[in-house]
Amino acid sequence: xxxxxxxxxxxxxxxxxxxxxxxxxxxxxxxxxxxxxxxxxxxxxxxxxxxxxxxxxxxxxxxxxxxxxxxxxxxxxxxxxxxxxxxxxxxxxxxxxxxxxxxxxxxxxxxxxxxxxxxxxxxxxxxxxxxxxxxxxxxxxxxxxxxxxxxxxxxxxxxxxxxxxxxxxxxxxxxxxxxxxxxxxxxxxxxxxxxxxxxxxxxxxxxxxxxxxxxxxxxxxxxxxxxxxxxxxxxxxxxxxxxxxxxxxxxxxxxxxxxxxxxxxxxxxxxxxxxxxxxxxxxxxxxxxxxxxxxxxxxxxxxxxxxxxxxxxx
Numbered sequence: 001x002x003x004x005x006x007x008x009x010x011x012x013x014x015x016x017x018x019x020x021x022x023x024x025x026x027x028x029x030x031x032x033x034x035x036x037x038x039x040x041x042x043x044x045x046x047x048x049x050x051x052x053x054x055x056x057x058x059x060x061x062x063x064x065x066x067x068x069x070x071x072x073x074x075x076x077x078x079x080x081x082x083x084x085x086x087x088x089x090x091x092x093x094x095x096x097x098x099x100x101x102x103x104x105x106x107x108x109x110x111x112x113x114x115x116x117x118x119x120x121x122x123x124x125x126x127x128x129x130x131x132x133x134x135x136x137x138x139x140x141x142x143x144x145x146x147x148x149x150x151x152x153x154x155x156x157x158x159x160x161x162x163x164x165x166x167x168x169x170x171x172x173x174x175x176x177x178x179x180x181x182x183x184x185x186x187x188x189x190x191x192x193x194x195x196x197x198x199x200x201x202x203x204x205x206x207x208x209x210x211x212x213x214x215x216x217x218x219x220x221x222x223x224x225x226x227x228x229x230x231x232x233x234x235x236x237x238x239x240x241x242x243x244x245x246x247x248x249x250x251x252x253x254x255x256x257x258x259x260x261x262x263x264x265x266x267x268x269x270x271x272x273x274x275x276x277x278x279x280x281x282x283x284x285x286x287x288x289x290x291x292x293x294x295x296x297x298x299x300x301x302x303x304x305x306x307x308x309x310x311x312x313x314x
Contacts, residue, residue, distance in 0.1 A: 018060055019053040026052060064183040065196040065226035066090065066175075073173040081158045082169065084144045088116075088155075089190035091137040091197070093212055096187050098122045099160045105151035107141060114138045118213070129213050163187060195224030200231065 017025070026047065033045040066074065071090055075083045085099060094102070094116070101122040108115050118129040133141070141155075161169070166187050167177055178184055191212075198208040199221075209220045 019055045020060070023052045023055065026050065061186075062181075062183045063189045063192050064179060064181075064185060065189060065192040065229055066185065067229055070173070070175050070185075071193065073175060074169060077172040078161075078169045080144075081156065082161045082165070084140055085156050085160050086169075086190060087137060087140055089187070090193045091134050092116055092131050093191045093194035094118065094131070095124065095191060096160055098124075099156060100154075102155045103151065104145065104149050104153050104155055107145075107155060109138065109142065123213070125213065125215070127213075131211065131213075161187070192224050192226060195220055196226045196229050199225045200229065 030045065030047050033042065033047055036042045037045060071086075074086055078086060088094060088102075089096075089099060098118055101119075102116070106117040106119060108117065114133045115130045116133060118131060120126050120128045123129060144155075163186055170177055170185060175185060177186075195208065195212050198211060199205075203211070205217055205221055209217045212220050212224060214220050214224075
């Protein structure tokens with residue numbers, strides 16, 4: 001009965017979950033069944049021979065960050081209690097589960113640097129972290145805090161919006177859930193938005209890694225930074241001009257009239273500068289035939305000159 005129930009449940013969620021999530025749930029189910037065996041509630045683990053799903057080569061969900069305009073539109077259409085949850089996620093990088101367990105005792109306003117304390121019991125890496133608040137987030141959380149609040153009260157008493165609720169808010173705001181590149185805008189995209197926001201505002205990569213609470217800088221730079229929202233064009237257009245280089249290019253193009261009057265002019269052979277080449281014995285280096293012979297010999301045999309010696313013997 002237990003194995004039949006597990007199989008039916010796995011089949012129901014198989015289409016909606018990534019291979020990594022399926023393997024995670026399989027590991028948790030095995031641990032639970034092993035505990036049942038130790039407590040003598042069952043005799044055998046029906047999942048002991050079930051293999052994990054292959055993760056390599058499987059398509060994974062690709063997310064994107066929200067642009068400033070999209071984030072403003074989302075916060076505008078959503079009710080106040082959902083809007084503040086979206087803003088907190090987009091300006092702190094807190095995950096859905098961390099936001100759901102956030103209490104007012106974790107939000108510190110009376111400090112030189114107002115911050116949010118992500119407790120080890122709620123974080124993914126099981127470590128305490130202090131996340132400094134932006135001025136915008138600090139102002140909105142102060143408005144959201146009720147006067148009768150207590151330290152052990154949740155910051156979001158009505159809960160954090162789920163994926164289905166977010167999709168409804170995205171539809172109201174006119175934001176596509178999946179863009180033309182096949183990337184998704186789900187709740188975890190708000191964490192991508194935080195990472196991209198840091199990079200766009202010139203935050204050092206090492207500092208951004210700490211604010212994102214990553215153990216590897218590659219996650220911050222490559223995965224959680226939406227390169228499509230980086231101001232690449234603006235940065236390039238604001239690069240300083242090299243005046244000396246421009247003057248040289250202008251002289252070469254003849255716009256200063258130093259070389260313009262010589263266009264089409266053919267100098268006598270004796271006045272032409274000698275080409276920079278290694279002349280072959282018995283040949284005039286200025287001759288076109290000699291140059292072709294030299295380059296043919298140079299490309300086919302870059303060792304000591306054998307071809308000119310044969311030419312002299314002939």
